[in-house]
Structure formats: structure tokens, C-alpha cells
Amino acid sequence: MHFSVSQLKTYCRRVMEAHGVDADCAETVADMLLDAELTGVATHGVSRLPIYMERVDKGLVARRSCVTVTRESPSAVAIDAGNSLGAVGARFAMELCVRKARQTGCCFASVKNSNHFGAAAYYTRMAAREGMIGFCCTNLTAKIAPYGAAEPFMGTDPISVAAPSCGDPIVLDMTPSVVALGKLILAQKLGKDIPLGWALDKDGKPTTDPAAGRAGSLIPIGGAKGSGLALMVEVLSGVLSGAGTATHLHDLYAFDAPQGVGHFLGAIDVSHFLDAETFRTGVYAMASEVKALKKAEGVEEILLPGERAAKSAAEKTAAGVDVPDAVCAELAALGEAYGLKLTGD
Amino acid sequence: MHFSVSQLKTYCRRVMEAHGVDADCAETVADMLLDAELTGVATHGVSRLPIYMERVDKGLVARRSCVTVTRESPSAVAIDAGNSLGAVGARFAMELCVRKARQTGCCFASVKNSNHFGAAAYYTRMAAREGMIGFCCTNLTAKIAPYGAAEPFMGTDPISVAAPSCGDPIVLDMTPSVVALGKLILAQKLGKDIPLGWALDKDGKPTTDPAAGRAGSLIPIGGAKGSGLALMVEVLSGVLSGAGTATHLHDLYAFDAPQGVGHFLGAIDVSHFLDAETFRTGVYAMASEVKALKKAEGVEEILLPGERAAKSAAEKTAAGVDVPDAVCAELAALGEAYGLKLTGD
Numbered sequence: 001m002h003f004s005v006s007q008l009k010t011y012c013r014r015v016m017e018a019h020g021v022d023a024d025c026a027e028t029v030a031d032m033l034l035d036a037e038l039t040g041v042a043t044h045g046v047s048r049l050p051i052y053m054e055r056v057d058k059g060l061v062a063r064r065s066c067v068t069v070t071r072e073s074p075s076a077v078a079i080d081a082g083n084s085l086g087a088v089g090a091r092f093a094m095e096l097c098v099r100k101a102r103q104t105g106c107c108f109a110s111v112k113n114s115n116h117f118g119a120a121a122y123y124t125r126m127a128a129r130e131g132m133i134g135f136c137c138t139n140l141t142a143k144i145a146p147y148g149a150a151e152p153f154m155g156t157d158p159i160s161v162a163a164p165s166c167g168d169p170i171v172l173d174m175t176p177s178v179v180a181l182g183k184l185i186l187a188q189k190l191g192k193d194i195p196l197g198w199a200l201d202k203d204g205k206p207t208t209d210p211a212a213g214r215a216g217s218l219i220p221i222g223g224a225k226g227s228g229l230a231l232m233v234e235v236l237s238g239v240l241s242g243a244g245t246a247t248h249l250h251d252l253y254a255f256d257a258p259q260g261v262g263h264f265l266g267a268i269d270v271s272h273f274l275d276a277e278t279f280r281t282g283v284y285a286m287a288s289e290v291k292a293l294k295k296a297e298g299v300e301e302i303l304l305p306g307e308r309a310a311k312s313a314a315e316k317t318a319a320g321v322d323v324p325d326a327v328c329a330e331l332a333a334l335g336e337a338y339g340l341k342l343t344g345d
Numbered sequence: 346m347h348f349s350v351s352q353l354k355t356y357c358r359r360v361m362e363a364h365g366v367d368a369d370c371a372e373t374v375a376d377m378l379l380d381a382e383l384t385g386v387a388t389h390g391v392s393r394l395p396i397y398m399e400r401v402d403k404g405l406v407a408r409r410s411c412v413t414v415t416r417e418s419p420s421a422v423a424i425d426a427g428n429s430l431g432a433v434g435a436r437f438a439m440e441l442c443v444r445k446a447r448q449t450g451c452c453f454a455s456v457k458n459s460n461h462f463g464a465a466a467y468y469t470r471m472a473a474r475e476g477m478i479g480f481c482c483t484n485l486t487a488k489i490a491p492y493g494a495a496e497p498f499m500g501t502d503p504i505s506v507a508a509p510s511c512g513d514p515i516v517l518d519m520t521p522s523v524v525a526l527g528k529l530i531l532a533q534k535l536g537k538d539i540p541l542g543w544a545l546d547k548d549g550k551p552t553t554d555p556a557a558g559r560a561g562s563l564i565p566i567g568g569a570k571g572s573g574l575a576l577m578v579e580v581l582s583g584v585l586s587g588a589g590t591a592t593h594l595h596d597l598y599a600f601d602a603p604q605g606v607g608h609f610l611g612a613i614d615v616s617h618f619l620d621a622e623t624f625r626t627g628v629y630a631m632a633s634e635v636k637a638l639k640k641a642e643g644v645e646e647i648l649l650p651g652e653r654a655a656k657s658a659a660e661k662t663a664a665g666v667d668v669p670d671a672v673c674a675e676l677a678a679l680g681e682a683y684g685l686k687l688t689g690d
Contacts, residue, residue: 105419105453150638232506240624296490301493
């Protein structure tokens with residue numbers, strides 16, 4: 001089905017409100033989901049609304065904002081999200097960091113007792129729009145094996161950094177594993193092998209069997225390097241926030257307990273270091289130089305981090321969003337009991 | 346030759362002073378070089394003193410600290426290192442960040458007009474010793490090809506993050522390339538092929554020939570992921586500082602101009618987020634859990650980032666440092682004209 005942005009966003013908001021989510025929280029989550037759709041990250045878009053609502057309906061996630069600031073300094077904030085929807089605590093944190101960074105030069109926030117917050121780039125782009133470098137990471141249930149280990153310890157913890165430019169911002173958003181778990185799930189569905197180097201089986205041996213990999217662990221990029229990066233995300237999101245590290249968290253798709261996820265976000269106001277215009281021009285010049293480099297064999301265009309997302313957003317904001325029928329059926333089911341009808345173009 | 350730490354450090358300091366470097370700068374650089382020796386990073390240890398002194402002698406690096414603060418906010422500092430020895434500007438920056446982070450929660454500093462500063466972990470461990478999370482990165486001349494490109498654009502830019510613990514701090518220090526350039530140089534010396542996946546030749550094709558790789562570019566870890574990380578280091582160290590990105594810098598081993606390198610460093614005071622003791626205990630618990638994981642086949646011990654360095658430092662602080670004869674010959678030559686004699690145990 002095809003939707004205009006406002007059609008789809010309004011439907012998501014109304015569904016959440018029908019399920020008892022308060023208006024502000026529903027607006028925040030709908031905005032985050034649509035941002036993922038626009039930027040081409042459909043895995044973190046409206047397809048996640050059903051699981052979010054299932055958790056809300058089961059009482060595993062708060063229906064309103066229960067966010068509180070537990071410690072506050074000029075450039076540091078500790079936040080307890082009080083089991084609010086993930087986007088609610090994370091957006092609150094980034095907005096506060098941006099305000100405080102404007103005064104002091106930078107500010108970072110830890111968030112505990114939170115939930116799945118969608119795509120990390122949503123939060124770093126908020127900072128970039130304000131002329132700041134944004135940083136965001138979160139932990140998730142354990143899926144990646146540390147270098148040398150045969151079992152998972154770190155989550156597929158995303159790391160996002162965004163920098164403003166005269167053109168589109170540069171937005172990195174990456175997990176420290178070679179591939180996301182979704183690639184194993186897809187290969188298994190298609191009955192295909194996976195390349196060596198993606199996953200280990202439950203005994204810690206490299207495997208080409210996607211089912212064995214799902215029962216085992218994902219391999220970090222660059223061996224000890226990606227492993228170390230993921231451990232540092234656990235330190236920032238899990239230890240500094242007080243949320244706990246990945247093995248102590250609860251899965252989005254399990255209904256045993258609140259997820260208890262932790263985030264770490266921050267903003268660095270470039271205008272405290274040099275003239276903001278000089279910075280944006282410098283990032284743009286760097287991007288232009290990269291795009292003009294000689295291309296590797298078979299490469300049509302060198303893409304910067306976030307470039308594809310920005311192009312996608314520009315196109316889809318104008319042309320609207322396509323949502324697969326299977327996802328539409330789930331979305332429609334969420335509204336039916338409340339008399340809400342999913343209507344596209 | 347074998348040296349006690351103080352023997353070797355004193356010799357390095359005296360050599361620098363003999364070459365006209367002022368006492369404070371000589372002490373800083375000697376401390377940084379010995380730290381690299383102790384932590385087992387001999388590539389960044391005393392073997393670099395000859396090139397540092399050659400640059401000083403040629404007037405390409407300042408003999409005293411020319412560091413100035415050009416902008417200062419409560420949590421942000423812009424520094425012009427004035428072509429001081431790399432360690433001088435970077436250490437000044439981290440010390441200032443630590444002092445300011447104690448007040449505000451965190452502080453970051455950009456540094457421009459700087460030089461090769463040694464191992465990034467030297468600076469992040471300074472923060473960890475003060476109970477803070479340390480961050481440090483720098484850019485260097487272009488060696489890594491962006492994902493999709495056939496020529497180098499980013500330096501082998503190290504990223505270091507350190508976190509304090511009840512035990513040894515966790516200290517990540519990594520370059521975003523699959524291997525350091527040194528591995529290609531070594532393979533070439535030994536007449537060996539390199540594995541596919543380390544380097545591209547000058548046409549951007551994967552190569553097993555180390556000479557072709559040196560003439561081409563290094564491959565980032567995780568494809569677009571490591572490429573994006575390295576680009577973000579260029580944004581932080583090169584654009585935010587005003588130093589310029591990698592292709593605009595000058596090489597440590599070329600004598601055409603000052604290097605003009607940029608750094609980005611910072612400290613996050615954990616006690617502004619939660620009780621410092623809770624944080625240190627949490628990091629220690631995480632480390633203990635990682636070490637107790639089931640090991641992958643053939644692995645004797647799971648090592649945390651910085652663990653080998655900490656063990657090495659504890660051993661060598663007591664037992665002293667071995668320096669290869671070829672390096673000793675170069676060090677001895679540096680002192681001879683000034684009547685300084687290199688003496689070990």
C-alpha cells in the first residue's frame with residue numbers, strides 16, 4: 001500500500017492513542033517510525049509498531065512519559081526513563097543535550113530503564129539539524145561474541161555519529177557486527193548458506209549454516225576492533241547509565257519483563273570550537289573530495305555515510321511511502337478493534 | 346640492550362634537551378615514549394625519537410610549547426598547538442579536559458597545527474586514572490580508501506576510549522583499517538604475500554602483493570562501517586579543529602613542511618552520572634563476565650581491550666625494557682655529538 005507521510009504518521013499516532021499511549025508519546029514514536037520509513041530503514045519503521053503495542057497492551061511498557069532526571073550538571077545528565085517507550089526517553093535526552101551544549105559546548109546524557117528506541121540516527125540527526133555533532137548508542141540483548149569467545153555478550157549495539165554540513169549531514173549509523181541478525185534470518189528463510197565470517201555456532205566455530213549462527217553468535221567487524229567498540233558501547237549505555245550490560249537485558253520479542261535497555265547520547269556544539277559556517281563548509285568540502293575520488297572497480301558512485309538515507313528521505317517526503325502488504329495487515333489489525341481504518345492513497 | 350625505565354627515560358629527555366627541546370616538552374615526550382615501551386607498543390616507543398629529533402633539527406617542529414587556547418567554553422576548548430611536539434599539545438588538551446570535566450561533567454578539546462603524538466591510549470589512560478572515560482583520536486596522512494574508492498583519503502586514524510575500573514582500566518586503541526601499514530612493510534621485507542582483504546592496489550583492485558598495497562591503499566574494517574568511522578575521525582580531528590583532513594596533511598617521514606595534524610580529545614567524568622565506585626565496580630563486573638565466557642576453539646584466554654598492555658606495563662615497570670640493537674644504535678647516535686652515552690643495565 002502507498003501512503004502520504006501524514007496519512008501514515010496520523011494512523012500510527014491514532015493507533016497508539018487508542019492503545020492508551022498519551023498524545024505526546026504517540027507523537028514522538030510516530031515521528032521516529034516515519035523518519036525510519038523516509039530514510040529507507042524499514043526494519044526500524046512502522047513494522048515495529050505491532051510489537052511496541054503488544055508490549056504496551058501487556059503492561060510491559062509505560063503508556064506515558066515516566067522520564068526523570070536523576071543527576072544534572074552543566075554538561076552531563078543522568079536520566080531514568082521509567083520504562084517509557086524508547087523514543088520518549090532518548091528524544092528527551094537529546095533535546096536536553098542540545099540545549100545544554102549550546103551553553104557549555106557539549107553535553108552527554110545516560111538513560112536507563114528504557115526500551116527499543118528505533119534507529120540511532122534519528123537522534124543524532126536531531127543534533128545535526130541544530131548545528132551540532134550528535135552521538136548516540138544503545139545496548140540490546142546479547143548477540144555478538146567478544147573476540148576470542150564462543151558465546152554472545154554484547155548486543156548488536158548501534159553507534160551513530162552525525163555531523164552538519166552545507167549539504168546533507170554526514171550520518172554514520174552502524175552495528176559493530178559484520179552483519180545484522182536479519183541477514184541470518186533471511187538466509188534461513190531462503191534456505192541459503194551464509195558466508196564464513198558472519199557467525200559462530202554455539203560451540204564458537206565459524207559456520208555457514210544460518211540456523212547454527214542464530215543459535216550461536218554474530219562476529220564483530222575487524223576482530224578485536226569491533227569487539228572492543230561493542231564493549232565500549234556496553235560501558236557507555238549499560239554501565240554508565242546503570243542499565244546493566246547486554247546479558248542482563250530483556251528481549252523486545254520476549255514478554256518476561258521490561259527490556260531495561262540503556263542509551264548514551266550527546267551533542268557537541270561546533271560553534272564553541274570554530275565558526276559554525278567554517279565547520280559546515282569544511283564537512284561539505286570533505287564530502288565533495290571523497291565523492292570525486294577514483295572509484296573502485298564495479299563501483300558507480302562513492303556514497304558517504306547517510307547519503308542514501310538523505311536521498312531516500314527527499315524522495316519519499318514528496319512521493320510518499322510504500323508499505324508491504326504483510327506489514328499493512330498487521331497495522332490494520334492494530335486499529336480495527338478501535339474502529340480505526342488504515343487508508344492509503 | 347636492557348634498560349631500567351628511568352635509565353631510558355632520562356636518556357631520551359637529555360637527548361631532546363641537547364637538541365634544544367625545552368625541559369617540560371622533553372619530559373612530556375619522554376614520558377609518552379616510555380609509556381609506549383611499557384605497554385608493549387614499541388612501534389610508538391623510543392624508536393620514534395630519531396625522527397622526532399630529525400624534524401626538530403630541521404626546524405620543522407617547535408622546540409618549546411607554542412600551545413595556545415583559541416576558544417574556551419565551560420566544556421569545549423579549541424587549541425592551536427603552534428607546531429609543538431605532538432605529545433605537548435595533546436597532553437595539555439587532555440589535562441585541561443580533565444580539569445573542566447570535573448566541574449561540568451565532560452569536556453572536549455580540538456587541537457590543530459600539531460604533530461605525531463604517539464599512541465592515542467597514552468592520553469585516554471590519563472583520563473581513566475582520574476576516574477573519567479577518556480576519548481582521543483587524531484588524523485594522519487591519507488592511507489585508507491573510503492568504501493567504494495580506489496585511492497586513499499583517510500589516515501590510519503587511531504580511536505582510543507578508556508574506562509576506569511576497580512581493576513585495570515579497559516582501554517581500546519584501534520585504527521579503522523584491517524591492518525596497520527607496518528604489516529605490509531614487514532611482508533614486503535620478508536618477501537611474503539599478504540591476504541586478500543588487507544589492501545587495494547593503485548587501481549583499487551584487491552591485491553596480495555604488499556608493494557602494490559603500499560602504493561595503493563589500506564582497506565577499512567567492516568567495509569562501509571570502518572570507512573565511516575575513519576571519516577568521522579577526519580571530521581573531529583581535521584574539520585572541527587581546523588587542521589584539515591588527511592590528504593591535506595604532511596607525512597612524519599617527509600621533510601617538506603610541518604605535519605599540521607589535528608587531534609580531538611575529551612573526558613567524561615563518570616561521577617556526574619552515577620557514583621564513581623558503582624561505575625568502576627560495574628566495569629570490573631563486565632570484564633569478569635567477559636573473561637569467564639566459553640572460549641572459542643584454540644583460544645587460551647579472552648583478552649579485554651588494554652589487558653595485554655596493562656600486564657606488559659606491570660612486568661616492565663619492575664623488570665625494565667629491552668630495546669633492539671638497531672634502535673639502540675640510532676638512539677646512541679642522537680646523543681654522541683652532545684657527549685651523551687646510551688648506557689643500559
